[in-house]
Amino acid sequence: MGTLVELSPLTRIEGHLGIRLELDGGKVASAYCAGEMFRGFENILRGRDPLDAQQITQRICGVCPISHGLASILAQEQIYNPALTPNGVIARNLILGANYIQSHLIHFYQLSALDFVDVTAILGYHGADPALNDLRDWVSGQRKAGAISPGAPFLPRYAGHYIQDAGLNVGALKHYLQALDMRALAHQAVAIWAGKVPHATALAPGGVTEQVSAKKIAAYAAIIDQLRVFIDTAYLPDILAVATAFPEYFQHGAGPGDFMAYGVFPQEDGFLLPAGRVSHGQAASLDLTKITEQTTHSLFSSPSGLHPTKGQTIPAPRKSGAYSWLKAPRYDNRPQEVGPLARILVAYQAGQAQVREMVDQLLGALGRQPAELNSAMGRHAARAIECKLVAEACARWINQLKPGEPTYADFDVPASGAGAGLIEAPRGALGHWIEIADYRIANYQCVVPTTWNCSPRDDAGVPGPVESSLEGLPVADPQNPLEAARIVRSFDPCLACAVH
Ligand code: NFE
Ligand code: MG
Numbered sequence: 001m002g003t004l005v006e007l008s009p010l011t012r013i014e015g016h017l018g019i020r021l022e023l024d025g026g027k028v029a030s031a032y033c034a035g036e037m038f039r040g041f042e043n044i045l046r047g048r049d050p051l052d053a054q055q056i057t058q059r060i061c062g063v064c065p066i067s068h069g070l071a072s073i074l075a076q077e078q079i080y081n082p083a084l085t086p087n088g089v090i091a092r093n094l095i096l097g098a099n100y101i102q103s104h105l106i107h108f109y110q111l112s113a114l115d116f117v118d119v120t121a122i123l124g125y126h127g128a129d130p131a132l133n134d135l136r137d138w139v140s141g142q143r144k145a146g147a148i149s150p151g152a153p154f155l156p157r158y159a160g161h162y163i164q165d166a167g168l169n170v171g172a173l174k175h176y177l178q179a180l181d182m183r184a185l186a187h188q189a190v191a192i193w194a195g196k197v198p199h200a201t202a203l204a205p206g207g208v209t210e211q212v213s214a215k216k217i218a219a220y221a222a223i224i225d226q227l228r229v230f231i232d233t234a235y236l237p238d239i240l241a242v243a244t245a246f247p248e249y250f251q252h253g254a255g256p257g258d259f260m261a262y263g264v265f266p267q268e269d270g271f272l273l274p275a276g277r278v279s280h281g282q283a284a285s286l287d288l289t290k291i292t293e294q295t296t297h298s299l300f301s302s303p304s305g306l307h308p309t310k311g312q313t314i315p316a317p318r319k320s321g322a323y324s325w326l327k328a329p330r331y332d333n334r335p336q337e338v339g340p341l342a343r344i345l346v347a348y349q350a351g352q353a354q355v356r357e358m359v360d361q362l363l364g365a366l367g368r369q370p371a372e373l374n375s376a377m378g379r380h381a382a383r384a385i386e387c388k389l390v391a392e393a394c395a396r397w398i399n400q401l402k403p404g405e406p407t408y409a410d411f412d413v414p415a416s417g418a419g420a421g422l423i424e425a426p427r428g429a430l431g432h433w434i435e436i437a438d439y440r441i442a443n444y445q446c447v448v449p450t451t452w453n454c455s456p457r458d459d460a461g462v463p464g465p466v467e468s469s470l471e472g473l474p475v476a477d478p479q480n481p482l483e484a485a486r487i488v489r490s491f492d493p494c495l496a497c498a499v500h
Helices: 041-045 050-060 065-080 086-115 119-124 130-139 166-194 214-245 340-349 353-366 376-400 449-453 465-470 482-490 495-499
Strands: 003-007 017-024 027-035 258-267 270-279 282-284 291-294 328-331 417-425 428-437 440-447
Touching: 003 482, 017 465, 017 482, 027 465, 027 482, 027 495, 041 050, 041 440, 050 065, 050 428, 050 440, 065 086, 065 417, 065 428, 086 166, 086 214, 086 258, 086 376, 086 482, 119 130, 119 166, 130 166, 166 214, 214 353, 214 376, 258 340, 258 376, 258 417, 258 428, 270 340, 270 376, 282 340, 340 353, 340 376, 340 428, 353 376, 376 482, 428 449, 449 465, 449 495, 465 482
Parallel strands: none
Antiparallel strands: 003 017, 017 027, 258 270, 270 282, 291 328, 417 428, 428 440
């Protein structure tokens, strides 16, 4: 019997995630990934007016409400068939694009960077930057904040495990603080077309309800310009610095090798980030009928192996052999990794020129091979590349809006129908499946990015992507299993979404 390590709850992620590791000879022999709460949105939706669904489902998450709203809208539009306007489609891209940027920035700086950056480097800072002086005072405990212990939330730190260069550390900490302002700006950009954020009011089947004006175009463009400067001068260089300092994380954290993306950001020539699958380095077909959710190890008594059109959500909190409130989504009975890395690999395989150029450039600068992208560091790199790609696309799309032209098209809601809404949330492939009967929601199922990535074992006992990515990982100190936390955080898990 090896050593058992419980990371519960794992901090600096969204939601309630428990990781259990069984160590043998200083390495992870097996890993279990548990969603530790139930929410029940799929059941809340039943019996309601379908036109409320894009408002209710946005409450699944405050980080990616836009994706849930749009998935719901796309599912409904399969039934209503509104004649979408160009302005409406572009505005949706602008809303989702700015939401991606805020999500990726907060993931790297606020959630992940402190796995690599030494916060205590600030104690040696004696420059003139007021924000950094403030941070130094905070970290050194000179500032008392109510009941919060001195230095929280940054201490304690595990000495010797971080970037050594003081200048790099202090620079990254400055960006950590700036990223908070950048995130606020990105939220403002979302709200220009979405009415508010989180939980946008302007998203509706048929388009968006905000109108286009020259003033809004100018305001959005000015914010995107600022975000692009930050991505180019802070985010990408910091990713390069972290990847250079921790090259071993190109060897750790490989997922199952199967990647899936539904496609996102429609443009005149197809999706900016295309739909598809990559299986062990080869392009593979995507057939949505092959998606099922298995429940043997999930805390549901729902039948296992149902397609989401027939999905059921029956909680069974005391089910024996089950350990997670996530179902186990599978494609053709196999786990799939979803997220920025999946999107970038699918786009790379599809020959998307800008993605190829950015990926080749980054791998060249780091002296890495494309196969090494299937790793913890590969996920961080792909997310940063995608952030730049999306920000540049937002800067193009904003110039395609036509002030005064409609953003919305009306439609009728039939008594019955069924639809699937497939989109890419910041964390990966997101699907909503709706069935309407007698003008009411008869069934609603969400299969969510983190449900794919943090899936428990399936009917055949095959672990989910996060679980298998931890197998074989060396953990030096079971009391401080920092290596495992780094792997899990590279997926950017959101358990609030995953359990929905
Ligand atoms: Ni709560 Fe979400 C994204 C969705 S992750 S963040 O991105 O859908 O499962
Ligand atoms: Mg579901």
